[in-house]
Structures are given as structure tokens and as C-alpha cells.
Amino acid sequence: MGLFGRRTPPPARPGVQQAPAAPAVPAESRSSRLWSDGFGRVGTRSLQVLAILAVIAVVGYVGTRLTLVVIPVLIALVLAAAIFPLVSFLRRHGWPSLLATWTSLLALVALLSGIVWLVVRAVVDQWGELQAQALDGFDSLQTYVQDLPFDIGDEQIASVRDAAVSFLQSDAVGSGAIAGVSQTADFIAGFFIMIVVLFFFLKDGPAMWEFLLRPFEGHRYERGQRVGAATVSTLGGYVRGTAIVALVDAVGIGVGLAIVGVPLVIPLSVLVFLLAFIPLVGATVAGILAALVTLVAVGPIEALIVVAIVVAVNQLEGDFLQPIVMGRTLRLHPLVILFALTAGTVLAGITGAVLAVPVAASIWRAIQVWDGPDLPARFARQKRAETV
DSSP states (O other), X not given: OOTTSOOOOOOOOTTOOOOOOOOOOOHHHHHHHHHHSHHHHHHHHHHHHXXXXXXXXXXXXXXXXXXXXXXXXXXXXXXXXXXXXXXXXXXXXXXXXXXXXXXXXXXXXXXXXXXXXXXXXXXXXXXXXXXXXXXXXXXXXXXXXXXXXXXXXXXXXXXXXXXXXXXXXXXXXHHHHHHTHHHHHHHHHHHHHHHHHHHHHHHHHHHHHHHHTTTOOHHHHHHHHHHHHHHHHHHHHHHHHHHHHHHHHHHHHHHHHHHHTOSOHHHHHHXXXXXXXXXXXXXXXXXXXXXXXXXXXXXXXXXXXXXXXXXXXXXXXXXXXXXXXXXXXXXXXXXXXXXXXXXXXXXXXXXXXXXXXXXXXXXXXXXXXXXXXXXXXXXXXXXXXXXX
């Protein structure tokens, strides 16, 4: 008999009762017990998490390679959710579906085109004034910094002034535009893709979603309907609420800039409006840019006044206007918003930063109605009294 040979059981003795043999354990049962203990469960969950992360990584990689298609489709989805109530209103009042869609779409395009034309016209008309005031502002700044407790030499200020003069009197803007011809072409192509996709979302959006829900029946179909309605409602409410808040910010800060005498009031106001769509950091960046323009074009005292105006408007927005207008549309923790902004910026730049928060908010809203109109998914339900 070898070391690993099977031992032959001894013969039974007469009159001695033998202990019953232990039942044989199937190999499948031993394998299942191996994965049912603590380490096995951790390993199973780890494999599942790795698989999910792999799918997310593949989707993110494909999305970053197809930004010319993905970004216009996402923008079209957000805009369609924002202006679809107008289409529904026109249809309810007897307008044909196609006419209501074209009217809403052309109104949106006219609004966007008007904003772009207004900004470009204001910059062209006031560029010379900004150039002259910026040079005067540097001269005034040189006088102020001479009284500071630390030493800033006249040569350093003169070099900065010469660099500013060279920039303002050069063709840097034109050369930069020529260098960006490829990006401009991509922007135009993406814009037309967005318009086409937006048209079909407005015209046939509910029918498209019903087509995607055809494989599902029963409670799965009802879940799909809830998720679609919650996503559209969250995206539309976010965009409309943010637009109202951004308009109030732009008007308030623009009036303040006009009173102080800052040039390029209209472009700066439009910039405040656009940056308001980036939560947390957009208002701060807009205030910094307005203060810098005021500093170089008017003076440091006026720049401090502009900073005070920006802070006052932002406080009014955060404490009064945003809770009333936005309501429960954006129910995300500021840390989650920061993570979403970071991820969106890394993946798609400024466009990703604008789209990241409404997309994250719509995903969270879909989780909240996953198992019922007021019943979140199992993992997101409150299991106990949460007191901190």
C-alpha cells in the first residue's frame, strides 16, 4: 500500500456494532462551501465589482473616442428634455406634431444664434475701448503697487505692460482662430448632428423609448416607463431651473458692471450665464474673470466693488433663489457633484463639466424610482434609523 493508497477497511468482528459510515460529500457541495464563507463572499463581490468597472471603462473609452457623436446626442437629450414641455403645450392646443416640433426647434436655434451674435458684436464694438482702458489700468496699477509693503520693481511692471500692449495690438486672436480651423469644423459638424438628433427627440422621443422597451413585460416594462419619465423630468427641471438662476445672476452682475463702468458688459454677462451651468465652480470663475477685466480696464478699487457685487449675487442665488427654483431637482451631495464635475471634465473637457451633473442627477433619480414611484432600488433604501 502506497502512501496515498486507499486503506482497506478491516473486517467486521462478530458481536461488535460498527459506527455508521459518514455520508459522502459531493464535490459540488464542497466547492459551494468554499465560496460561501466570508472570504468566498468577498472574492465573489470583488469579481463582480471588477466586471462592472471593466464594462464602465470600456463604455468610457468608446465614448471618448466617439465624442463627435456622443456629446451632440447627450446635448440634444438635455435640450429636448428642457423644451419638450413647450412641444407638448403646442400639441395640446391643436398644433400638428410636426409644426409644434419645428416651431420649438427654430425658437431654440434663434435664441442660441442671437446670444452668439450679441457676444461677437459686443466684443468687436468694444475691443478698442477695452484696449485703451487696459493700458490706462496698467498705468494706474503701477502707481498703486509702489505703496505696497513688498518691493515690485518698475522694470517688472513695465515688462508686463509691454507684454499686454503687444497682445492687444497683435493678431493673436486671428492667428489662434486660424490654428483652430479643425476644431471649428468639428464644432460645426457636431452642431448639425445635435440639431438633427434634437429634432427627432422632440418629434418621436416617446415612441423611441417605447421601442426600446419592447423586450420587457410586466413590472420590468413599468420600471422602464418610470425610469424614462424620471430621467426626462430631472434633466428638464435641472436645465430650466439652472437657466432661470443663471439669467438672474447674469442680469444682476451685468447691472453692477455697467454701474461701475466696466467694458464688455454684455460678453461678461453672457459668460456669467453660461458658467452658471457648471455647479460649485462656475460662479467663482465668472466672478474672477469679471474682477480681472475690471482691474486691468478700470482700477483696483472698482475691481473690489465688482468682487463684492459677485459675492452678494451668489449669496442671493444660493440662499434664496436656487432652493425655490430648483426645488428637489438636484438632490446630490456637494461631494458627489464635485466628483461628477471632475470625471466629466477629464473625459470631455468643458462640455463634460456642463453635462456631468445633470446626468448624475438623472441617474440618481432613476435609482429612486427603480422599484416603485416612491420605492428606491434595494441597495439605496434606508435600512435603519440614520442618526449622526
